[in-house]
Amino acid sequence: MDSKARVIALCDVDSRVFGKVQEEYGDFLGKKVATFEDIREVLDHKDVDAITVATPDHWHAPMGIMGMQAGKHVFLEKPCCHNPREGEMLMEVQKQTGMKLQIGNQQRSSITSNKIIDEISNGIIGKPIYAKAWYANTRGGIGVGKKVQVPDWLNWELWQGPAPRKAYKDNIVHYHWHWFWNWGTGEINNNGLHELDICRWALGVDIPTHVTSSGGRYHFDDDLEFYDTQVASFQFDYGKMITWEGRSCNRFPFNNRGRGATIHGDNGSVLLDRAGYELYDKSGKLIREEAEKGANATSAQDTLGIGGLDNLHMLNFIGAIQQDEPLNSPIEEAVKSTLLCHLGNMSQKTGRALDVDTKSGKPSDQEAMKLWSRSYQQGWEPKV
Secondary structure (H helix, E strand, O other), X not given: OOOOOOOOEEEOOEOOHHHHHHHHHHHHHOOOOEEEOOHHXXXXXXXXXXXXXXXXXXXXXXXXXXXXXXXXXXXXXXXXXXXXXXXXXXXXXXXXXXXXXXXXXXXXXXXXXXHHHHXXXXXXXXXXXXXXXXXXXXXXXXXXXXXXXXOOOEOHXXXXXXXXXXXXXXXOOOOHHHHOOOOOOHHHHHHHHHHHHHHHHHHOOOOOOEEEEEEEOOOOOOOOOOOOEEEEEEEEOOOEEEEEEEEOEOOOOEOOEOEEEEEEEOOEEEEEEOOEEEEEOXXXXXXXXXXXXXXXXXXXXXXXXXXXXXXXXXXXXXXXXXXXXXXXXXXXXXXXXXXXXXXXXXXXXXXXXXXXXXXXXXXXXXXXXXXXXXXXXXXXXXXX
């Protein structure tokens, strides 16, 4: 598909980024790309039709909401929301504005994943009953941060944006923010969401009835506020369940893969990841396997990138804008998968199993419900 799309603006609070991008992608971008530090200036640009948002998690929903309200289509990286209330707000604003909103669950655009999940829905492994997702990596510790002067290349005020203000420390920017509640959502949302989304899609389920999670920060004594070891379990109506096993500091593979999913039915199983799938009968005999072709594939050991699936997912987004093609990861579906991750963290933080209302997605636990939304820096509250 000739998308006839072009990049006309870059926006970042790190002034070093523009030179790096121009050096690496200058031939593609050309020399007329405008650069901005403040997303609000980009949204005022009349020639910008769509934005892509790849920021820390606390900025995802607020920036997506601002974008749609400014009349821009939005490609919004996962997790689509820092908390469940923001997911509700994204759906409300999308309906109000009618703008296209694609969420970055890139495996939804995988050719092989779509093929085998369609076959699962048509009974190739019988009734799909249980799905297991996993992620394994060998992350190190993040240390104990020291309060230091904000680097001259960083606009710390804009970086924080809607989040309540915190002092700058030397172990936050640019990656370790993932592990702090004020900005991040933990490994289950950082990486687990990809495979949990696939599992929920394959089982054909929406909101769980019951959620449990166990684990903790076991490997290092540092500032990390989330969990390096976590096992979360989600039970659904009609006798179905999903588990996610996250090991951030031990990369020992499962099924020779650092990440992936298995879907188990009453008449067979499927091993599924970004690189393709393997179909097994009830006795465990391999019946068929298929690899994702060419640049769309990623290594079975890959725990980081998405590879060529980014391209397919972005082309789907552009096709939705230009030709009204159906989005592969619309917000209505993405919020359900993201909710699993939030509920897993709620159960983990409260130390209790949660009963969940399958219509609203809300747990009955009052302490857990304190995590349903968040406080915002004054003046930065998302408005619906």
